[in-house]
Amino acid sequence: xxxxxxxxxxxxxxxxxxxxxxxxxxAPLGVDLVVTDPTDGCPAEPVASDALVGDFDDVSTIHTLxxxxxxxxxxxxxxxxxxxEQVAEETGTPVHPAPETLRLIQDKLVQKRRLSExxxxxxxxxxxxxxxxxxxxxxxxGYPLMLxxxxxxxxxxxxxxxxxxxxxxxxLDSINGPAMAEEMIDFERELAVMGCRGSDERDTFPVTETxxxxxxxxxxxxxxxxxxAVEERARDVALDxxxxxxxRGVFGIELFETSDGEILLNEIAPRPHNSGHWTxxxxxxxxxxxxxxxxxxxxxxxxxxxxxxxxxxxxxxVEKRQRATLxxxxxxxxxxxxxxxxxxxxxxxxxxxMGHITLVGEDESTAELLGxxxxxxxxxxxx
Amino acid sequence: xxxxxxxxxxxxxxxxxxxxxxxxxxAPLGVDLVVTDPTDGCPAEPVASDALVGDFDDVSTIHTLxxxxxxxxxxxxxxxxxxxEQVAEETGTPVHPAPETLRLIQDKLVQKRRLSExxxxxxxxxxxxxxxxxxxxxxxxGYPLMLxxxxxxxxxxxxxxxxxxxxxxxxLDSINGPAMAEEMIDFERELAVMGCRGSDERDTFPVTETxxxxxxxxxxxxxxxxxxAVEERARDVALDxxxxxxxRGVFGIELFETSDGEILLNEIAPRPHNSGHWTxxxxxxxxxxxxxxxxxxxxxxxxxxxxxxxxxxxxxxVEKRQRATLxxxxxxxxxxxxxxxxxxxxxxxxxxxMGHITLVGEDESTAELLGxxxxxxxxxxxx
Numbered sequence: 001x002x003x004x005x006x007x008x009x010x011x012x013x014x015x016x017x018x019x020x021x022x023x024x025x026x027a028p029l030g031v032d033l034v035v036t037d038p039t040d041g042c043p044a045e046p047v048a049s050d051a052l053v054g055d056f057d058d059v060s061t062i063h064t065l066x067x068x069x070x071x072x073x074x075x076x077x078x079x080x081x082x083x084x085e086q087v088a089e090e091t092g093t094p095v096h097p098a099p100e101t102l103r104l105i106q107d108k109l110v111q112k113r114r115l116s117e118x119x120x121x122x123x124x125x126x127x128x129x130x131x132x133x134x135x136x137x138x139x140x141x142g143y144p145l146m147l148x149x150x151x152x153x154x155x156x157x158x159x160x161x162x163x164x165x166x167x168x169x170x171x172l173d174s175i176n177g178p179a180m181a182e183e184m185i186d187f188e189r190e191l192a193v194m195g196c197r198g199s200d201e202r203d204t205f206p207v208t209e210t211x212x213x214x215x216x217x218x219x220x221x222x223x224x225x226x227x228x229a230v231e232e233r234a235r236d237v238a239l240d241x242x243x244x245x246x247x248r249g250v251f252g253i254e255l256f257e258t259s260d261g262e263i264l265l266n267e268i269a270p271r272p273h274n275s276g277h278w279t280x281x282x283x284x285x286x287x288x289x290x291x292x293x294x295x296x297x298x299x300x301x302x303x304x305x306x307x308x309x310x311x312x313x314x315x316x317x318v319e320k321r322q323r324a325t326l327x328x329x330x331x332x333x334x335x336x337x338x339x340x341x342x343x344x345x346x347x348x349x350x351x352x353x354m355g356h357i358t359l360v361g362e363d364e365s366t367a368e369l370l371g372x373x374x375x376x377x378x379x380x381x382x383x
Numbered sequence: 384x385x386x387x388x389x390x391x392x393x394x395x396x397x398x399x400x401x402x403x404x405x406x407x408x409x410a411p412l413g414v415d416l417v418v419t420d421p422t423d424g425c426p427a428e429p430v431a432s433d434a435l436v437g438d439f440d441d442v443s444t445i446h447t448l449x450x451x452x453x454x455x456x457x458x459x460x461x462x463x464x465x466x467x468e469q470v471a472e473e474t475g476t477p478v479h480p481a482p483e484t485l486r487l488i489q490d491k492l493v494q495k496r497r498l499s500e501x502x503x504x505x506x507x508x509x510x511x512x513x514x515x516x517x518x519x520x521x522x523x524x525g526y527p528l529m530l531x532x533x534x535x536x537x538x539x540x541x542x543x544x545x546x547x548x549x550x551x552x553x554x555l556d557s558i559n560g561p562a563m564a565e566e567m568i569d570f571e572r573e574l575a576v577m578g579c580r581g582s583d584e585r586d587t588f589p590v591t592e593t594x595x596x597x598x599x600x601x602x603x604x605x606x607x608x609x610x611x612a613v614e615e616r617a618r619d620v621a622l623d624x625x626x627x628x629x630x631r632g633v634f635g636i637e638l639f640e641t642s643d644g645e646i647l648l649n650e651i652a653p654r655p656h657n658s659g660h661w662t663x664x665x666x667x668x669x670x671x672x673x674x675x676x677x678x679x680x681x682x683x684x685x686x687x688x689x690x691x692x693x694x695x696x697x698x699x700x701v702e703k704r705q706r707a708t709l710x711x712x713x714x715x716x717x718x719x720x721x722x723x724x725x726x727x728x729x730x731x732x733x734x735x736x737m738g739h740i741t742l743v744g745e746d747e748s749t750a751e752l753l754g755x756x757x758x759x760x761x762x763x764x765x766x
Contacts, residue, residue, distance in 0.1 A: 003709040003738075005729045024410050027403065027430045030725030030738075046432040047410045284664075284720050284743065293716065302719035306689065326386040333676065336685035337667050342413030346388045355386075355413075360667065 001297070003030050008296050010034070011069030011093070012044070013062060013084075014076035015051050017343035017353065018272050018288075019044035021280070022075065025288035031296055034068055036061050043344040059083050066093040073097075073249060073295045075271050077106055078152070096295040097197070097270045098247030105270050109150045109180040115265055118244045120237060122265045123256070128179040134168045137181035147171045150178040159215060185264060187256040191224055192275035193238035194287045196250045198300040202242045205283060205290075205303045207231045210254070210275045216351055217274045219312045219373065221366050222282060222305060226257055233263045241268060250291040252276060274313065274353070281339050281358050282309030308361035310369045312377040316352035324348035328379040332357055335376060348382045384680065386413050391679050393417070394452030394476070395427070396445060396467075397459035398434050400726035400736065401655050401671075402427035404663070405458065408671035414679055417451055419444050426727040442466050449476040456480075456632060456678045458654050460489055461535070479678040480580070480653045481630030488653050492533045492563040498648055501627045503620060505648045506639070511562040517551045520564035530554045533561040542598060568647060570639040574607055575658035576621035577670045579633045581683040585625045588666060588673075588686045590614045593637070593658045599734055600657045602695045602756065604749050605665060605688060609640055616646045624651060633674040635659060657696065657736070664722050664741050665692030691744035693752045695760040699735035707731035711762040715740055721759060731765045 007030035012019050015037030023033040023044055032049040035042065038056065045051040050068075054061025057080035066072055066087045072095045074084070081099035088095045105111050109127055116122050126137045128147065138145060143165070149158035161184070162171045172179065190212060194205040209224035210217055224231065238253045245251060245268075252273025254266040276287035285293075285301030293300055314326070324347055332340045337360040345354055359373040390413035395402050398420030406416040406427050418427045419435040428434040433451075437444025440463035449455055449470045455478045457467070464482035471478045488494050492510055499505050509520045511530065521528060526548070532541035544567070545554045555562065573595060577588040592607035593600055607614065621636045628634060628651075635656025637649040659670035668676075668684025676683055697709070707730055715723045720743040728737055742756040 001713060003712050003723075003725055004707055005725075005727045007725070007727075020410065023430065024407055027407050027727075028722070028724045030723075030727060032429050046415050047406065047430050049429045281667075299713065299716040301716070304719070324387055329386050330384060330682065333682040333684070336687070339411070340386075340413075341411045342386055342388075342390070344388045344390075344410075344413060 005030065007031050008070040009049070009068055010292065010296060011065040011072045013056055013065070013072070013074035013079045015039070015042035015044035015048065016075060017043050018075035020047060020343060021288045022272065022292060023047040025286055026292045029289070029292055029298070031292055034065060036065050041346065046344060056080070057083050059086065062087050063090065066091040069093055071096060071295050073291070074102070077102065077269065077271070081106070096247045097245060097249040097251070101245045101247055101270055105268050107150050108148050108267070111268065112180070115241065115244055118240065120240050120244065120265050121263060123185050124183040126181050128181045131168050131172060134162070134172060134181060135165055138162065138165055138168070141181060141183040144184045146182045146184050147175060148180050148182060149175045150180055185256045186259060188259050189224070189226065189257050190266070191226065191234050191255040191257055191263070192220070192273065193234055193253045193255065194250060194273060194276035194279065195238045195242045195253055196290045196294050196300055197242055197245060197248050198294045199248065199297055201300055202239065203300050203303050204235050204238050205276060205279055205287065206305045207234045208275050208278065214351070216315065217313060219310060219370060220275050220278050221310050221370055222278055223308060223366060225366060227261065230257055230261050230263065237263045237265060241265065245270070248294040250276070250287050250294065277341065277356050278309045278311040278358050280341070281360050282306060308366050308369060309358060310361070310366065310373045311356050311358040312373045313353055314355040314357065314377065314380055316348040316350050316354060316382060318348055318382050319350055321347055321349040324354060324382055326354065326380055326382055328381055331379045332376055335359070337362065338376060354382070388413065390414050391453040392432070392451055393675065393679060394448040394455045396439055396448070396455070396457035396462045398422070398425035398427035398431065399458060400426050401458035403430060403726060404671045405655065405675060406430040408669055409675045412672070412675055412681070414675055417448060419448050424729065429727060439463070440466050442470065445470050446473065449474040452476055454479060454678050456674070457485070460485065460652065460654070464489070479630045480628060480632040480634070484628045484630055484653055488651050490533050491531055491650070492561070494651065495563070498624065498627055501623065503623050503627065503648050504646060506568050507566040509564050511564045514551050514555060517545070517555060517564060518548055521545065521548055521551070524564060524566040527567045529565045529567050530558060531563050531565060532558045533563055568639045569642060571642050572607070572609065572640050573649070574609065574617050574638040574640055574646070575603070575656065576617055576636045576638065577633060577656060577659035577662065578621045578625045578636055579673045579677050579683055580625055580628060580631050581677045582631065582680055584683055585622065586683050586686050587618050587621050588659060588662055588670065589688045590617045591658050591661065597734070599698065600696060602693060602753060603658050603661050604693045604753050605661055606691060606749060608749060610644065613640055613644050613646065620646045620648060624648065628653070631677040633670050633677065660724065660739050661692045661694040661741050663724070664743050665689060691749050691752060692741060693744070693749065693756045694739050694741040695756045696736055697738040697740065697760065697763055699731040699733050699737060699765060701731055701765050702733055704730055704732040707737060707765055709737065709763055709765055711764055714762045715759055718742070718759060720745065737765070
C-alpha cells in the first residue's frame, strides 16, 4: 500500500465516544474519518474530518457516507445491516465487519445458536415467544433466570431477571417482543477479550477483567485476576468466536468465568468496546488503532500489554438530564500515570457514559491499582 | 477547574504537524482546537474543530482566533509577537508562552545575550553587522565559525559556516541582514531537553540525543548515550533556561555536549519540538499533552519515560515539489512496537518533514533500536 494526503477515508456509522476515539487513533495513520450521527455536535465531530447528521438506519445519509468513504464501518449495533448491504452494493464501498455478522449479533438468539453450533461454550438458553415458553424455560433452566430481548438491548437494557414463575407475565410485558431465556450464571468473575480479524490474520488483546454494577461496566482490569489456565481458555474461546465472524475489524467478546473455571460466552459487540479502552495507554496498539488498521486493510499491530492497567468509567450521577459540568477532575490531572478521557457530551443523565480514567501501573498489584482508580473516579461528580 | 462541553478552546497560530499532534492530544482532555494557517487544508485541519486561513502575522485572522479561544498559543516562531500582544490586549485572551518570550527567542543575538547574562552556558558569540565585524569575530573566535541570521532561521536555513577570512563577503551576502557569529562547537553529541512551564511548576522530559544531518534532525534517541553526569548537567541547564522564560508551555531546548562533557545551549523553540515526538509513545505524558495542560492551566503530567524509545523523521527524498505518495510503509505497520505518524501534507519536496516513525524498545540497546528505526525509515520513499 501507499500513503498520501488525503488518505483513505473511513466512513463510520455512529459518532459517539467510540467514533471520537477512532478519529484520535486514525489521524496518525493518515486516515480521515467521516461519521454520521443523529446528533448535531456529536462527540466525534470536533476530531472527525466531517460529521453528517442522520439516523443510524437512514439510507440516504449512509449512501452519502459510503460515496465519500473508501471503507465503511460502524461503532454502534443499532444500524441496519440491510441498509449497509444495500449501500455497499450501490456504491461498491466495502463494509467491515460484514453486515451479515452484524445481523447475526443483533439477534441474541440467533447469535447464541450459531456460536453454540460452532462449539463455543454458552449458557443454556431457549427461545421465548409466550408465557408458556418462559414457564417451560423456568422449569428446564431453573429460577432465577435471565430474560433477554432478542434485539435492541444495550448496557443492560432489555435484560430482565426472572426470580420465579410468579414474575413471568411482568417480565414478558417489560420486554414486549421476541425474547430468549438464559440460565443465570453464578460467575466467579466476568472477563472480556478484545479480538480482531485482519485481512488474513486474527489476534486477541490480553484478557481483561470487567466489573459491572446494574449491568453497566464500571471498571476494567488487565491483567485479569484469573489463573493462567482460565486466561488461556478465554483466549481460545475468543479465537473460536472470531472464526465464526466474517469481515474485518475489532470485536468485544464478553465472557463469564464460572466458579469451576469454565468459560462461557456472554455477548459479542462487532466494534471497539468499553472493556478495551485501557488499551489506549496499556498496549502498544490500542483497540481503536487496531480497528482502523483492520478495516483499512493494514497489518494488525502487536497486542502486547505495556504495563498492568485499569480503567474506570465516568458515569452520570445526576437524576435529571442536564448540561454536564464535571468537577473534581483536578485530582486526575495531578495523579501520575492517570489519564483522563473526556467524550465531549454536552448533557449528562443518570449512568450516561461521559468519559473514563485510565491508570497505568508500575509496581502496584492490580488490586491496588483498581482501588486507586476507583478512589480517583469517586472524586468526580456532575452534581 | 471543571470539565464541560464545549470545553476550553485553544487557539493555535500555525496548523502544521505540531498543530495536528496538539489536536490529537487535546481531544481526550476535552479541549477544542482552532488553528490558523496560510494553507487551506493544512495538516491540523482534519482533526481540529476549525481551521482559519490567514497569514501567521495577520492581525485580523489572529483577532478572530483570539475571540473564539480561551487561550492562544503558537506552534511556529514566525508569528509576530507584537500582533499577539495587541490581540491579547484587545480581546483579553491570554497568550502562552508570553509574546515577550517569543520576541526574545526570535532574535538569536538577544536570546544568547539574555541567557548568557542569566548564567546559562552558551558558545562564544559576537554581533555581526558588517564585514569588519565578521573578520574581527574570525580573529577572536577562530575559523571555522558559524554565521547566523539573527531572525527567521529554521531547520538550518539562515546558518552559514564560514571556513576562513576569504568567505566573509559571500557569507554575509547570503545572510543579507543582521547577524551574529558563534564559535563552531566540536561537539561530542547533540542533546535536547523538552521542558515545560506550568502555572506554578516546571519540569523537564528525559534527556534526548538528537542526530542531525545537513542541520536537519534525522533521529532522536532516549535515553541519550551520555553519562549520568552529562544528563544531570543538561537537565540543570534546561531548568535555568525555563526560569529565564515567561508564560506557560513547552520549550524545546537544544544543547551541545562538548568533548569534555560540558553542556552549551544551542537554541530554544518556545513550542513542542521535533526532538520530543518520541514522547507520544515513550512517556506517560507526551510533549503535546503537556503543552495543552500547561497553556490551559492544568497541572503538568509526569514526564517519566515508559521505555527506551527512538524516532526517525520521514523526509522528502525527491528533488522537485510534487504530490506526495509514500511507498514502503507496510514494513512499519508490520514491525511490532513501531508507530507511524503521518502529517497529512499533500505535497513533498526535498527534505520536507512528512512524518515520523517511533520505535519503542524492550530489551534492545539504544544503538540497536536506532539501527532498527533507521532501517525501517530507509525502506520508505516518495520516488
